[in-house]
Amino acid sequence: MQMPTARQRRLRTILFWAVPAILLLVPLGTNAYTQFIVNGMLISTLVTLGFTIVIGNLGQLAFANTAFFGIGAYGSAILAAKLGVPWLLTIPIAGVFGAAGGFLASAAALRGIRSYYLAIITLAFGELMRWTYLHARPLTGGTDGLPMPRETLFGVSLTDDTVKYFVFLVVTVLLVKATANLLASRFGRAVMAVRENEVATASLAIPTSRVILVTFIWSGFVVGCAGALFARHIGHVFPESFGMLHLIASFAMVLVGGLGSVLGAVLGAVVLTALPEYLRAFPGMEELFFGLIVAAVLVALPMGLASLLRRMSPIFVERFYREAS
Amino acid sequence: MRKITALFAMLAFTAAPAFAQDAGWETQGLTDDSITIGVMGPFSGNASSYSKAMVGMMAYYQKVNDDGGVHGRKLVAVQEDTACDSAKGLAAAKKLISQDQVFMLQGNSCSGVAVALRPVVEESGIPWIVAQAVSDSISVPLARNIFHGVPTGSANGRAMASFVLSKPDTKNVAIIEHSNDWAHSYSDPAKEYLKEQGITPSLELTMERGQTDATAQVLQLREAKPDFIIAALYEAETAIFLKDLKKYGLGDIPVMGTAGTDLENTLKRTGDFDTVKNYFVIHSYVDNLDGPKMKKWADMIKKYYPDEELSTFSFVSIGSAEALVSALEKIGPDLTRSKLIAALEEVRDFDTGILSDPITWTPEDHQGVKGSAVAGFVDEKPAVLKAWGQPY
DSSP states (O other): OOOOOHHHHHHHHHHHHHHHHHHTTGGGGOOHHHHHHHHHHHHHHHHHHHHHIIIIISOOOOOOHHHHHHHHHHHHHHHHHHHOOOHHHHHHHHHHHHHHHHHHHHHHHHTTOOHHHHHHHHHHHHHHHHHHHHHOHHHHOGGGOEEOOOOEETTEETTOHHHHHHHHHHHHHHHHHHHHHHHTSHHHHHHHHHHHOHHHHHHTTOOHHHHHHHHHHHHHHHHHHHHHHHHHHHSEEOGGGGSHHHHHHHHHHHHHHOTTOHHHHHHHHHHHHHHHHHGGGSTTTHHHHHHHHHHHHHHHOTTOHHHHHHHHOGGGOOTTOOOOO | OHHHHHHHHHHHHHHHHHHOOOTTGGGTTBOSSEEEEEEEEOOSSTTGGGGGGGHHHHHHHHHHHHTTOBTTBEEEEEEEEOTTOHHHHHHHHHIIIIISOOSEEEEOOOHHHHHHHHHHHHHHTOOEEEOSOOOGGGTSSOOTTEEEOSOOHHHHHHHHHHHHHHSTTOOOEEEEEOSSHHHHHHHHHHHHHHHHTTOOOSEEEEOOTTOOOOHHHHHHHHHHOOSEEEEEOOHHHHHHHHHHHHHTTOTTSOEEEOTTSOHHHHHHHHOOHHHHTTEEEEEOBSSOTTSHHHHHHHHHHHHHOTTOOOOGGGGTTHHHHHHHHHHHHHHOSSOOHHHHHHHHTTOOSBOOSSBSSOBOOOSSOOBOBOOOEEEEEETTEEEEEEETTEEO
16 A cells, blocks of 8 residues: 655645535535435434444444434434524534443443454444433433424524535534544554554553543544434434444445545445435335445445545555554 | 624525525426326335335326326326435435425325424425324424324324223223333323213223233233223234233223224234124224225225235325315316415315215314224124224
8 A cells, every 4th residue: 555645645635625615515506305415424424434433443343333323313402402502502512422422332342342242232232222212201202203493593594404514514524634633643543553453552551441442432422423413404313213224324334435444434424325315216126226236345345435546546545544454 | 703604604605596496386396287296105124014005095196197187187106215214204305395396295104204304394385295194293283284184193092082982881991002102192192082081091001012921911900890991002912912811801801902903913913703802993994995885995006006915004095195186176277386285275074985084174273084983893794883883
């Protein structure tokens, strides 16, 4: 894998800010439907990003992602609907709720539980949260879910997908940039080291427990914020939005994009959010085609779509990124 | 702060085209020879079996088209999949409204999806006839453009209690239900109706989903000796409960079930007629599915969908499709969305010939079907009843 030169790194930085600037113009070419799909891509980007840093970068087989997502969504909906907190303010708070979920999920990893055992425990955590959404009826609305109150932002209704888009875009760009910076820092190198060999990493006086804890918490924060965006995106939070199907879809996005890659998280989210919409033209066959296309991508590109771009130019090589062994 | 305001002003300017309302909105989705109708349903996913609920409506559209359409216009259905998922359902609705630009919407099987769609459809102003989903919160509080064309959860719950109290000398009523909102959507209005009649349930029991034994509940019922039991349980649990009732000698107590169970399917599950001989269920139709009054509808579906295996769901949307066509005919050729909404609000006691209760939509109330018949075994044969001992 060829590493980028200093010039290419500068170009990458320009590109990072140029793309969101161009994305500001997206509403000029969308209708309510396509805008809704684009908004969904931004949310999926954050969910995939939060997932990939735990599963891809840290190398922990943890599936609590959907739990963080639900915690963020319900946190935002409860604050907005029950306490009248403006939705914009609920976004960072939902992130903190998600981070708290990340802290809880990390407890199992910190106790030395790994591999399939960690997978099962974190899956159980997700199901436990779903049970809570279903049965804490006064707070969550049970199976009826919780509607988001109608709000305006600078005089424009927040039911409008275009207005939501600008907020979603700002939050997504900030969190993607923050995550990319985190992974490109000394901390990111430590994360990668833990994935490769936890014992050897600890022998270098790197506090592996703290690395694991912070990665889970950051993952929970990112996905919790995505949950708050999702609550406004759908306008009504239901328990079934946070089940196994969502988890499988997120996992597919991580793999199709490229495990442990920030760019891969974005690509996986964009492609797999758009794909089912293209497949609408084949009612009853969508699931089959979706499965076939995902399988074909993974067979052709085992390291995901991001690997294709990395092959095209070193600009797309992320600092400290190493393909999972 | 000034910079932030300027930024948002710029963003609002960028977004301006999206807010603009088309001038031809009233007649969007109409041509001289067609009316496009957006039909949403779960055509994929775990709940795809509910897409059967679209079949009757689609067959009825085709029948109307074969008969020449409405004022020369054919009904053209544009189908979109919701997969019974709120995000996918919202995408489907937005596609139909803003991209396909349909004239109106009809359908939707999953209540959760329909509830999530409500703000979007309400804001769009385009007429929507809810033809399958039953949650009351889809159409209450009133939204000017949303009409419910099937009995809602509250209508069914009240119909259950009404039937129970129609049995002479019924004073002692017990309730058994799942601890979920689906069950509450039947039991809460049933309890409300009982309360209005001065009756408080003697026993309120819970049987959780997936429970394979109802002995504990049945023993409590044996103590309470109810005259009637209201059971808001899914079909599998209903079968277990009925078997245990018989096992402990309570098989003669009548049990009133929801629309979520089918009489004959329950018999198939128990495999013993004695367990279901006193079981009654909500049945929204004028006759048994294979009865003479349903034959013309069954024949219509079979004509257009020869492979369709008919079930209770196959017929559920026909009534509201009839009401729609009747309203379209009354408006005449000069059709607009506002005229359709006004015409639907004029529908009074519309006898569909298939739903057990008529459809009435007023400007104040868009929940069109206020009651439901009941199905039960009479002389060992399934029968549709208005009240205890009264055939429909």
